[in-house]
Amino acid sequence: MKKTVLIVAALACLVTSVNAQKKEKPYKEIFYKDILSEFNDMTVSTNNGVSDKEMTKFKLKIANKTNDVLIFKPEESIIKLESKEVKPKEKWLTIYPSESDSKVINASGPDFLTPYSYVMSGMYKVSTSGKGIETPNFQLPASQNEFTSGPFTCTMSSLTKESDKTEVKFECKYNGDKVGVIQPNRAAVKLPDGTEIANEKSKGLLSNNNPIILMKGKSEKVTFKWNRMEGGRAQDMQKIKLEILFRNTFSEVDAEKLKEETLKFEIDENLSKK
Numbered sequence: 001m002k003k004t005v006l007i008v009a010a011l012a013c014l015v016t017s018v019n020a021q022k023k024e025k026p027y028k029e030i031f032y033k034d035i036l037s038e039f040n041d042m043t044v045s046t047n048n049g050v051s052d053k054e055m056t057k058f059k060l061k062i063a064n065k066t067n068d069v070l071i072f073k074p075e076e077s078i079i080k081l082e083s084k085e086v087k088p089k090e091k092w093l094t095i096y097p098s099e100s101d102s103k104v105i106n107a108s109g110p111d112f113l114t115p116y117s118y119v120m121s122g123m124y125k126v127s128t129s130g131k132g133i134e135t136p137n138f139q140l141p142a143s144q145n146e147f148t149s150g151p152f153t154c155t156m157s158s159l160t161k162e163s164d165k166t167e168v169k170f171e172c173k174y175n176g177d178k179v180g181v182i183q184p185n186r187a188a189v190k191l192p193d194g195t196e197i198a199n200e201k202s203k204g205l206l207s208n209n210n211p212i213i214l215m216k217g218k219s220e221k222v223t224f225k226w227n228r229m230e231g232g233r234a235q236d237m238q239k240i241k242l243e244i245l246f247r248n249t250f251s252e253v254d255a256e257k258l259k260e261e262t263l264k265f266e267i268d269e270n271l272s273k274k
């Protein structure tokens with residue numbers, strides 16, 4: 001009699017479980033809740049997170065809270081699901097001091113129709129206060145088009161020398177094994193009378209206001225610019241000799257890897273579709 005009761009109870013539980021599974025439809029498309037997280041060196045937020053049977057993606061925004069440069073390498077980050085781990089393949093993100101930038105993180109494959117965790121393990125901090133490399137002064141007009149500064153090699157690509165403006169552009173390549181940092185705002189020009197004038201500030205992502213970050217074998221254009229000097233014809237930039245003083249413009253530092261941070265993606269039941 002007891003065996004019969006146990007069998008009946010077990011069958012009842014099985015039927016209930018099957019019926020429950022039939023009633024609960026799997027998701028066809030998942031939308032995730034936005035995330036906002038504060039960490040020591042940065043503020044991280046996500047939005048527009050979505051998954052279907054073939055992919056997942058979300059927009060990742062990073063705000064730099066430091067006086068250094070942050071570099072995020074998405075290929076070192078991990079999307080963790082119950083059944084697998086996936087590493088995105090996106091371009092690096094460089095975030096300058098007190099600025100923010102964003103990138104869409106994508107991954108393809110099955111089994112994304114579920115909550116998951118995103119482990120940010122590819123965040124690095126690059127100091128902009130490293131000791132400068134001693135660099136020779138550069139004469140304008142130039143007697144040669146190339147100079148070296150430690151592991152940097154720079155070649156002059158253009159020169160504009162007019163009465164009221166001097167602008168010189170270099171293509172600089174970093175050949176070291178650390179991280180190359182170029183800060184054009186540290187350079188100055190020296191006039192024949194000994195007067196020194198700082199590099200003109202300009203706008204733009206790779207402007208004189210922001211440091212230029214280079215990894216081994218990479219190169220970037222660097223612009224130095226000065227407008228009309230005081231003193232009339234005696235300071236006519238087209239007629240006088242100028243000397244660029246690089247001082248601490250070039251440096252190389254070790255990138256400091258920050259501890260990994262984890263973002264937990266939760267399903268937004270109101271937006272997701274079954």
